Amino acid sequence: MDIRQLTTFHKVATLLSFTRAATELKYAQSSVTAQIKSLETSLGVELFERLSGKIQLTPAGRRLLPYAEQMLSLAGEARGVALGEGEPSGVLTIGTMESVTSYRMPPVLEFFLHRYPLVHLVLRPSLCAETLHSLRQGTFDMGFLMEAETRHSGVESEVLGREPLVLVASPGHPLAGEEKVTLEQLREVQVLAPEAGCAYRELFEAELNDGTGEPVPFLEFGNIESIKRGLSVGLGVSLLPRMTVADDLASGSLSELAWDAPFEVYTQLAWRRGRHLTREMRLFIDRTMECMAGEYATVAES
Known part of the structure; x- marks a missing residue:
């Protein structure tokens, strides 16, 4: 077993x-x-x-992966020590979601592009459950979560902040003029939602279905931008992170409905527990926390 083989194994295991x-x-x-x-x-x-034309790790491969990562990380550090501290470099594979990528990440990406151009950030779209699994398996270096829970088995996380949620619809929707929107009213209208596996969707779904005896149907969309287009033409209502609709609310193309979610979710940055954090990983964690701290502080004050 040599470093070249482990590098190849890690790359195949990451990309499958x-x-x-x-x-x-x-x-x-x-x-x-x-x-x-x-x-x-x-x-x-x-x-x-190989299964149905695809490859996946065997149990032995899954057991080897975290050790391969540690050995490759230590080999990289050893080279850095031998050659003297050079410019941070390498690939960081990060599991993330559309809302974070589009609305929270740009300042972080801009910083790394200009300050550390040799660090290549690979963003992998992933639902929270998939991100947690990939972190535990070692196929992601780090990942963003938006969950009600802040403690996760086998994973360390830093809470970046509470993510405010807002119920929105088109200005012409019947509920847009209500002083207070009730669960009973929401059960009677079409609800637009992101795909299953989204934490705030599942919390909202549980709230609507509580005690009803049968599930409230959701109209499922692939991404937030599609949901917003559906809302704008009057297809229904949707619960979304406020950051994703702030511009739409300011412009008047969407309206906030008078309903406060009785639950909260928190945006978090996570990595596998016990994993050795490389210099590049520590840079990413520190810069992400620095960039996003001000945004969440502003949210908390508003």
Whole structure:
């Protein structure tokens, strides 16, 4: 087992594709396959299995992955020590969600682009449950969560702030003029929602379904921008993070409904518990907290 084999194994395990791994590593695909076969032979186990044309880690591969990450991280630090502290560099794979990527991340991305251009941030769209799984498996270096819970098995997290939620509709919607909107009224209108697995959607769904005997149907959209377009033409109401509709509320294209969510969610930055944090990971954590602290402080004061 050598560093080159572990690097190739980590890349294939992260991307779950021999072809994409070969492209990113600038190897021939046959070389990637040969390195994985050689590593499997030296360990005496299979690390990947193929199912329906796709690959996935075997139990042995999942067990090896966190150790491979630690060894590659230490190898990188050893090179840095031997050569002297150089410019931060490398790839950070980050699980994130549309709302954070579009509305919270730009200042962080801009900072790394100009200050640390050798650090390549790879943003992977992911629901919170998928992000937690990928963090535990080691396929993501870090990930953003928007959850009611702030403690997670096998994962360390920093709470960036409470994420305010707002119920919105088009200005012409019948509920837009109500002084107070009730759950009974909400059960009678069409609700637009992001895909299942979104924490605030599930909390809202549980609130609407509580004691009704049958579930309230949701009209599911793939992303927040699609939801906003549906709202603007009067398709229904939706509960969304305030940051995603702030401009729409200010312009008057959407209206805030008089309903306060009886639950809260918190945006968090997380990584696998016990993982060695590289210099680049620490930079990302520190800068993200610095960039977003002011935004959440403003929210808390408003």
